Amino acid sequence: MKKIIDLCAVLLFIVLIASISGCVVGTDDEALENGVAWIGTPPADSVAIEKKIIQQAIPYTGTKYENITVSALQNNGKLRLHVSGVLANTMRIDLYDFTYNYDKKELTRVSYLLEAIPESVRGEAIGIAMQDEQVRNVLSAGMGAYGNPSVKRILPETAEKFYEPKTLLSVTWKHISLSALVDVDAGQVVDVWSGN
16 A cells, blocks of 8 residues: 555656646647647557557546546566546546556556545545444544545445445545445445554
């Protein structure tokens, strides 16, 4: 988890610096049309890769990425892609790691950290989590536990391991090792993990 957080921080820093310095480039008209920008020179097959990224980097339901930024690193015959998606009117971003196999022309999602969630939905998820008895008990037992929790989107294929295959939100208070898995549609907490 620490590695993912460090990677996210580094990627965010790179994207911000690249955007400010003007070195985010896209060489194809189609890339700009799709809202995909490459940091540095796009790799071979960039148009095909962009289409696959757009299919797999899906924002929160009812929203649309304002832009998608991609950085690439060649590693052992595979292309490693770090992708960030930004929603309008939010400071949070969605981060994805992919590998692209040139031989198979296959894009594989390796990991993700999805925090680009509309503020109203974020607030609703926190409210639902705090209504859960187990969450309330842990929060009330912790000194200063009412900090600002993180809220992350969990994709259906991951959520299926704990609940059912649908998008869920994870509400986490890191400083007290408390996390609630929330089904916003049903208005309920479906699972709770606590380090206490």
